[in-house]
Amino acid sequence: MFNSIFDSTAAGLDITTALICAGMALVLGVAIAITHMKTSQTTKGFLVTLATLPILVMAVMIMINGNLGTSIAILGAFSLIRFRSIQGDAKELLSVFFAMMVGLALGMGHVLFAVIITIISIIAIFLFSYTNFLEPNKKRRVLKIVIPEDLDYEEVFDEIFKKYTSKVDLVRMKTMNMGSLYKLTYDVVMKPGVKEKDFLDEIRVKNCNLKVLLSHPCLEEEI
Numbered sequence: 179m180f181n182s183i184f185d186s187t188a189a190g191l192d193i194t195t196a197l198i199c200a201g202m203a204l205v206l207g208v209a210i211a212i213t214h215m216k217t218s219q220t221t222k223g224f225l226v227t228l229a230t231l232p233i234l235v236m237a238v239m240i241m242i243n244g245n246l247g248t249s250i251a252i253l254g255a256f257s258l259i260r261f262r263s264i265q266g267d268a269k270e271l272l273s274v275f276f277a278m279m280v281g282l283a284l285g286m287g288h289v290l291f292a293v294i295i296t297i298i299s300i301i302a303i304f305l306f307s308y309t310n311f312l313e314p315n316k317k318r319r320v321l322k323i324v325i326p327e328d329l330d331y332e333e334v335f336d337e338i339f340k341k342y343t344s345k346v347d348l349v350r351m352k353t354m355n356m357g358s359l360y361k362l363t364y365d366v367v368m369k370p371g372v373k374e375k376d377f378l379d380e381i382r383v384k385n386c387n388l389k390v391l392l393s394h395p396c397l398e399e400e401i
Contacts, residue, residue: 184287196240199284203233206280206296213300214273217307228273232281239285272303314395317344319374321364322401323381324354324388331362334384342377344369359388361401 183195211228214220276299283292306312325331331351339346343366350363368374374392381390389401 183289195287199236199287199289200233202289202292203236203281203284204229206284206292207232207277209296209300210273210277210280213303214269217303218267218269218273220270224270228277231274231277232284235278235281236285239282315367317368317370318395319366319368320391320393320395320397321346321366322389322391322393323362323364323385324390324401325360325362325385326388327353327358327360329360329385331360335381338377338380338384339366341380342369342372343367365395 183198207229210232211225214228215225276296280292280296283289283295323331323335325334345365345367347365348362349365352361353359354361368377378390378392382388391401
């Protein structure tokens with residue numbers, strides 16, 4: 179069912195077959211770019227990259243054509259591009275890998291497979307992006323509190339945590355300023371309907387108005 183349209187017995191690649199794969203690569207590349215545009219914040223430059231990446235990867239695969247030396251040279255070129263590029267977020271990496279996979283499939287002549295896997299992947303991306311499936315807990319936060327060394331951190335915030343959080347875990351503690359201060363890091367889940375400003379204000383009263391940070395788990399911020 180997923181046989182290659184390339185004729186392995188032919189001396190060279192038929193122009194009609196190459197044009198079919200190239201046209202399909204552009205169509206699927208544009209579909210991937212539109213999918214990324216609809217589900218993520220992005221730029222036109224990145225969308226153009228996604229739209230053209232499948233046909234470029236397809237061309238590379240056709241040029242390799244089983245040649246080991248050429249394969250190693252192409253691998254080195256891709257490595258240089260990878261380490262000179264700025265690391266993107268998870269969705270950008272997914273889209274780049276998606277476009278490369280389509281280009282690889284078309285470069286081997288598996289047009290039907292490329293079309294089917296693209297359709298399934300696009301449906302999955304939209305499903306996961308616009309439904310609550312795989313949605314993390316939106317009330318989960320990372321709380322970082324600086325306290326003086328003479329403050330009993332084990333009990334001082336208990337009443338505040340009971341009032342504003344449904345779950346709290348002390349995950350890290352370290353000293354600061356030659357041991358005169360402690361920085362506590364908590365993994366907390368906020369109760370529905372509570373005001374985070376009131377939560378922080380009550381903590382500031384207990385920690386002598388030293389620094390407090392309440393952030394999303396994905397953000398690595400320091401105080």
